[in-house]
Amino acid sequence: MTRPADPDLRALPLPRPESFLYEERERVGVITLTRPDRFNALTFQVYRELTDLFTVIDRRAHAEGGARALVLQGAGRAFCAGGDVDDIITRLFERDAEGLLRFTRMTGELIHAMRRCKLPIVASVKRVAAGAGAVMALASDLRVMGKSSFFAFLFPQVGLSGADMGASWLLPRVVGLGHASEILLLGDRVPADRCAQIGLATQVVDDEPDRDAVDRAAFALAKRVADGPxxxxxxxxxxxxxxxxxxxxxxxxxxxxxxxxxxxxxxxxxxxxxxxxxxxxxxx
Structure with a gap:
């Protein structure tokens, strides 16, 4: 249940992430993944820092004067291509069973922190939301996509379960069990027009030649929420x-x-x- 506002929460400091940017504009908190050369692929550090940020933002949600909605976006041409092959994927082969479980639990903690965060989150899906990036966009409350964008829950294509980071819990609740079964079993790309048809995309905007139009539309949608009650x-x-x-x-x-x-x-x-x-x- 939502608590009354507590002005003392304004003193709770926000983390200072090193692996992405966070700023507040017009009562909207903007989280920008900043590895455009890698399509904003996630590292161990990004996972940890994102989880910490969402956790603190949730605790500050009742404070006066702070952000009232969030945008999650990627720098450059893409939203997020999932886990970085060099920083994460290849290093997983060095871990034993206990180490692998620690990693998979850590990834799930990020999604749990996003869903627990009381501020509505708008994902700006430019070009690609793949793997863990697809689940982060799914865990957001609203999703703005460019016409050339796509989701790819590609876990089955690399020999992994489509049920990852809460995807098999979240996706059926967004698009229905039938669509979720197809998407998570096959791992095929889901283009923006189909995402709109099945309810995975809240809004689809023209992103050619201006791909930043997706970020602007996501911010405008978040600002609508922030300007409301x-x-x-x-x-x-x-x-x-x-x-x-x-x-x-x-x-x-x-x-x-x-x-x-x-x-x-x-x-x-x-x-x-x-x-x-x-x-x-x-x-x-």
């Missing part, structure tokens, strides 16, 4: 995640309690006053 948006994401594991009766009761909390928040009264005065609401 933040308490309500946090509550909505929290309930969407929590209710995935509830039966219908429990979900109805959880929503009743959540909505009663929202009705006590000043934003609810402000929306009604703004309606009566025929003006835009001024959200807390």
């Amino acid at each position: 933040h308490f309500a948006a946090r509550m909505t994401k929290t309930m969407l995640q929590q209710e995935l594991d509830m039966d219908f009766t429990a979900a109805i009761e959880a929503e009743a309690q959540a909505q009663a909390v929202c009705m006590q928040h000043p934003d609810f009264a402000e929306a009604d006053q703004a309606r009566q005065q025929k003006r835009a609401p001024s959200w807390r």
Whole structure:
């Protein structure tokens, strides 16, 4: 359940990542993967630092004055091509069973931190979201894709289970079991037009010749969320995640309690006053 705002949380420092960039603009936190020469492939360090960042942002979500939504994007031509072959894949062959399990648990911790983070996340999918990059985009709340972009849950093509980093839990809930089974069993590319058809893409934009149009559209979508009632948006994401594991009766009761909390928040009264005065609401 979402907690009231705590001004003391403003003092909680954000991590200073070395492997990517983080900045806040217009109440939107922008996370930029910065290995464009490798299609922003992930390293062990990127995994750890991203997990730390999402964890702290979640703890700061109730603070006044901070980010109200997030964009996850990649520098250069691509979003993320998955785990780096040199930094991760080849080094996995040096690990024993316990070491491999430590790695796979670490990758899952990132996705768990993204889903647990109360701020809505918009993924800007330029060109390719493959492997772990595809799961990160999937774990985001909204996904903006360029027309030339594609997802590739390519784990089966390298002899691994398609059920990786929570993909087999998340994907059926986004696109349905039938589509998820096809995508995760075959590992084929899923182009942007099909992603839009099955609900994997929230928005598809023209990215030729200007591929940065995808980043701009993702930021605009995140800003729409950030400009809205933040308490309500946090509550909505929290309930969407929590209710995935509830039966219908429990979900109805959880929503009743959540909505009663929202009705006590000043934003609810402000929306009604703004309606009566025929003006835009001024959200807390």
